[in-house]
Amino acid sequence: MKIYFITGSQFLYGEETLKQVEADSIKMVEFINAKISRADVIYKGMVKTESEATKFVKEINYDDDCVGMMVWCHTFSPAKMWINGLKILQKPMLHLHTQFNRELPYDEIDMDFMNLNQSAHGDREFAYVLTRLGVPRVSVAGYYQDEDVISEISAWVDVAIGVDCSKKVKVCRFGDNMREVAVTDGDKVEAQIKLGWQIDYYGIGDIVQEIGKVTDEETDALYNEIVSEYELNTPDVESVKEQVKYEIALKRFLDKNNYTALTTNFQDLHGLKQLFGMSIQRLMAEGYGFGAEGDWKIAALGTAFKKMAEGREGATFFMEDYTYDLVKGKELVLGSHMLEVCPTAASTKPKIEVHPLGIGDREPPARLVFDGIEGEGVAVCLVDMGTHLRLICAEIELVKQPKPMPKLPIARIMWKLKPDFKTGAKAWLQAGGAHHTVVSTALNASDIELYAKLNGLEFVHIK
Ligand code: MN
Secondary structure, three states: OEEEEEEEOOOOOOHHHHHHHHHHHHHHHHHHHHHOOOOEEEEEEEEOOHHHHHHHHHHHHHOOOEEEEEEEEOOOOOHHHHHHHHHOOOOOEEEEEOOOOOOOOOOOOOHHHHHHOOHHHHHHHHHHHHHHHOOOEEEEEOOOOOHHHHHHHHHHHHHHHHHHHHHOOEEEEEOOOOOOOOOOOOOHHHHHHHHOOEEEEEOHHHHHHHHHOOOHHHHHHHHHHHHHHOEEOOOOHHHHHHHHHHHHHHHHHHHHOOOOEEEOOOOOOOOOOOOOOHHHHHHHHHOOEEEHHHOHHHHHHHHHHHHHHOOOOOOEEEEEEEEEEOOOOOOEEEEOOOOOOOHHHEOOOOEEEEOOOOOOOOOOOEEEEOEEOOEEEEEEEEEEOOOOEEEEEEEEEEEOOOOOOOOOOOOEEEEEEOOOHHHHHHHHHHHOOOOEEEEEOOOOHHHHHHHHHHOOOEEEEEO
16 A cells, blocks of 8 residues: 655745755655555655646556555645646545754744745645645644654554545345345445445355355364364354354355455345354454445445554444443443354454344354453444435443343443433434444544545534
8 A cells, every 4th residue: 555745845946945845855754654554655756836736646546556645845835736636636635734844943044944944834825725625635733753643644544545445345245135124225326426335236045055165174174263263162063164164155255256345134044054143253353344134334334444443453343233221320232233243342252152043044053252342432324315325423432241141142242322321322313323333442533534524425423
């Protein structure tokens, strides 16, 4: 992944000044690049003319490895020359408002120094045009070597990588949406226009056929790997191996067809002995987005957000608001799903268990059971309002479950709504929020807001 860095200047101050602008920019980019781990920050050049600005933006747009553009104006730089370029910019942008020098050289300062170091002046000119054109971007202000500045740049890089991943999401849907459910459905054409998501349907027979091709040797090999990773808490080895077969087949099918997300539907299980349980859980842990009951929106969002959060502390996973503890003043949400909870959300070593399941009318499926992680987080959903797509982000606090739940045969997470249960729940209901979410303790509301901005989505923030 690459980020291109461009410095704005102009010819007014002469060749010597331009040489200095270039030398300082290269040093600055070297420093920033050494601090940013997820992308190479590369100095692209100086913009002094309209044609340079347009040429750079075109090259950035067409470079598939480039996820974003950073701009800083060392000198004053007349910004009309940027208009044509910025109008066609298709990559996320960061405007770095900084200076090559930290301190003013009070004893030495003269007009040459003033003319060379005037981002206070030039960046305002540049930002005016950005705002006037409505270019979505992050503005970072401060000395470029400061930790807070580097961490703001780094957070933007994460979101830029997430946005790049999001544009390329391909969702594989086994079966359609659950019958009659409203919020999990939506306009797939609009999603592709707005977000770039390719959302394809397959009959369940396609995956049943793939499962049929998995050999016992392959199954045994992965089974041995899996039981060494978790605690095997069932004598029913055959049921666990059935689920292992599903995992091999699903992964093979997705990878063969370049899918990065998937959905299933328990109303469409022809030819399957079990519902997909542990198989889906383990795929989610590998980074595939998942949506139950055909929910392609949350599946695609899961892929993008997992990518965005890569390398950060915390976890990012598919969730469902299930039931409440409504003790006055201590209200908690118990989140889970009938099987599919991502093991990256585990605070305890997952146990492989096999239990009967009333839904779907199949043999008892194997699943991973665990308690959930704690920490500050966000719960995010995407809903189709008919006229537009709305991204809703609620700030939450994931907490330790107050008591063990020995009879609950599924993984579970618990959290508090913000600012309090009543306000948070009412706001979510009024916004038309879904029951499926992506919960993350690695991402925060500003990451999600920027993702919304860069994709032209309406953003609702509950905090
Ligand atoms: Mn569900």
